[in-house]
Amino acid sequence: MSGDARLSAETRGRVRRARADEPLDAAAALQHQSFTNPWTVESMQWELRETDVARLYLLEDGGALLAYCACWVIFDELHINSLAVAPEARRQGHARRLLQAVFADVTAGGVTGATLEVRRSNVAAVALYERLGFRVEGVRIDYYQHPREDALVLWHRRLI
Numbered sequence: 001m002s003g004d005a006r007l008s009a010e011t012r013g014r015v016r017r018a019r020a021d022e023p024l025d026a027a028a029a030l031q032h033q034s035f036t037n038p039w040t041v042e043s044m045q046w047e048l049r050e051t052d053v054a055r056l057y058l059l060e061d062g063g064a065l066l067a068y069c070a071c072w073v074i075f076d077e078l079h080i081n082s083l084a085v086a087p088e089a090r091r092q093g094h095a096r097r098l099l100q101a102v103f104a105d106v107t108a109g110g111v112t113g114a115t116l117e118v119r120r121s122n123v124a125a126v127a128l129y130e131r132l133g134f135r136v137e138g139v140r141i142d143y144y145q146h147p148r149e150d151a152l153v154l155w156h157r158r159l160i
């Protein structure tokens, strides 16, 4: 995103892309709270610094992190690798608004479709993505560990 994208007046926070050289402790902490297999701060920073494809979008309100979305942009595809909203801020539309801001940013750069994997039991995430136009296109058996579980493969083929 070129500079910050201010969200509409009635919504909380603003979305921005994290820089490769900034501390990512808040995003890492939220990831640790939200997943059983989180990445380290170092691996998040390495990916942003050393690859052309990795992006980290942050939804912040007054300096507090409400949500993040870690993704790759590979040619015309967006791969969503991790998304989480602070537990106390869930069910307030933050994930939807963050993803809509991400989609607006990447489609401006030529992305046309988006994909991700999600645990089969993650009812909240599947409902969120289906509401945004994603559909289940496949299953990866035993994809996740801790606990072992299948992944649903979701695609949105027409972001624009």
Ligand SMILES: CC(C)(COP(=O)(O)OP(=O)(O)OC[C@H]1O[C@@H](n2cnc3c(N)ncnc32)[C@H](O)[C@@H]1OP(=O)(O)O)[C@@H](O)C(=O)NCCC(=O)NCCS
Binding pocket: 034, 035, 082, 083, 084, 085, 086, 089, 090, 091, 092, 093, 094, 095, 096, 097, 116, 117, 118, 119, 122, 123, 124, 125, 127, 128, 129, 131
């Ligand atoms: C999944 C998650 C990102 C949703 O974030 P959120 O900000 O609470 O979602 P939103 O408020 O934007 O919800 C948008 C829509 O998603 C669906 N949804 C979100 N949470 C839901 C839940 N707990 N149960 C059922 N549907 C849910 C609803 O359709 C909702 O619309 P509505 O509130 O008008 O009914 C959040 O629960 C989270 O961080 N979970 C832990 C990490 C995780 O599972 N990430 C996704 C991995 S791919």
